[in-house]
Amino acid sequence: MLNDAKVRSAKPQAKPYKLTDSHRLYLLVSPSGGKLWRWGFAYDGKQKTMALGIYPMVSLLDARAKRDEARALLDQGKDPTVVKKLRIEANIEAGRNTFERVAREWHKTYKAQWAAVHADDVLRSLERDAFPGIGALPISELTPPKILEVLRAIEDRGSIETAKRVRQRISAVFVYAIAQGMAQTDPAEKLGAVLKPLRRGRQPAITDLARLRQMIKDAEEDYARPVTRLALRFLALTAVRPNELRGARWDEFGELNGPRALWCIPAARMKGNLDRKEELGGDHLVPLTSQAVTVLRALWPLTGGCELLFPSNRHAHRPMSENAIGYLLNRAGYHGHHVPHGFRATFSTIMNEWAEREGKEHDRKIIDLMLAHVPKEKVEGAYNRAAYMPRRRELAQVWADMVSKGLPAPVVLVERPSKPIGDHSRRRLPRAVPADFRFPERSKAA
Incomplete structure (x- = not known):
């Protein structure tokens, strides 16, 4: 017996x-001074030797414990x-099965069942919010606290709904991994209960x-x-309703080459009841700032030949x-943090605060x-929608200057890729x- x-x-x-x-465990001492633990055993009528490690990294007690474990298998x-070889191979394979690798495999399997826009959104959210934190880790070793750390980072930037969606997608990846034998449990399954609740109301x-500027920059x-x-960008600058923007026609714009550029939205396209839509002089007038006109200049090569902007x-x-x-x-x-219609509330809040200080x-x-x-005290037909146009232009320019600070020129937005990186189907864009x-020239100025 050794000691x-x-x-x-x-x-x-x-x-x-x-x-x-004892029990055929021995220490092999080499001429160079190395000390190697070995265990001899018989299997299927043959004498075999199993390496148990190097002393002193593996102590005598550790070597005996490994021998006893091997004897139990025998x-x-x-x-x-x-068994040892299979365990090593399984560990290597588990290391290869990182969360990102499995998630991309899951996405490739199911994306045919989704709309193309949704499929792109799913992968993009994982690439942005999940892969940087847990993508390189073996999926079988991920724990609830590690995944919660990823979700909290999303919440910290105010994206409550996004955090919930990312949790659902991470959980779906784990369900796939469990079915493929790459994971045993879903550590994201119960995390929904500890995430921040959604804001309700407006x-x-x-x-x-x-x-606001950062959001516009991120989206662009x-x-x-x-x-x-x-x-x-045009919606942010004009604060019109999204449907009014979508229906915008080039023939609604006038004086775009001068200082009194104007967008005249017909009453028929404005929100309101039938009386409002049929009201004489009920068109909504939107004075256009220099930044808004610059957007239209960048847009012209793309849609100038169409009726719609x-x-x-x-x-x-x-x-x-x-x-x-x-x-x-x-x-x-x-x-869940900002919607297209939200630009109107943003404009109202920021500009009213500005008006209190400097207006x-x-x-x-x-x-x-x-x-x-x-105004509630006014009847529709008696309300002059073209009133205060000089001051409206001034306020519109104040707003545009604040919003546009630090944002790239609109022509830059035309040059950026229209497809995810790696998709080479992007069409050639017209020249600026x-x-x-x-x-x-048109005559919509006021």
Whole structure:
């Protein structure tokens, strides 16, 4: 029987030699001084040897424990060396089965069942929010606290709904992994109960100017049709209703080459009852800032030959999808935090706060007028929708200057990819308009 003192004091000799312990465990001492634990056993009529480690990394007690474990396998009729090899291979394979690898395999399996936009959104959310934190880790070793750490990071930026959706998608990946034998449990299954609750009530809108700029920047850096990016920027600058934007026609715009550029939205396209839509002089007038006109200049090569500013990708005579801008905001990580209609609440909040600090008398009423709100004390027919136009232009420019600070020129949005990285199906974009380009003259100014 060996003891620690004997193992420690064993000196190298000219030839390898053994120091034996019980049940055929022995220490092999090499001429170079190495001390290797070995165990001899018989299996299927053959004498075999199993390596148990190197001393002192494996102590005498550890070597005996490994020997006893191997003897237990032998009693079950198993070859301990084969079991060891299979375990090593299983561990290597588990290391290869990272969360990202399994998630991409899951996505490839199921994406044919989803709409293309949804399939892109699912993968994009995992690439943005899950893979950086847990993508490189073996899926079988992930724990609830590690996944919760990923979800909390999403919540911390205010994207409560996105955190819930990412949890659902992570959980779906684990269900797939369990079915494939790559995981035993779903550590994301119960985490929904500890995530922050959704905000209820009015449509979500970011009302902090710095966060608003960051949201626009994030969305414009995501993949999308150039028309969609420009529509988002134009919506932010004008604060009109999304449906009014979608239906915008080039013949509604006038004086685009001068200082009094104007968008005249027909009363028939405005929100309201039949009386409002048929009201004489009920058109909504939107003074266009220099930034808004710059967006139109970038848009002209794309849709200037159409009736609509923002047509459908497939049918030029139809407006763009009502979900296009919303999906872009969602992909950028703002699902549940800001919607296209939210730009109106953003404009109202920020501009009214500005008016309190720096505005003039009646600015708050003018801001309501710019949003096409009708004062309760006024009847529809008696309300002058073209009133205060000089001041409306000034306030619109104040807003545009605040929103546009730090954002790239609209022409840059046209040049960015319209498909996810790796998709080479992007069509060639038309050239930008020359510096001396002038819009066709129309008479919509006021």
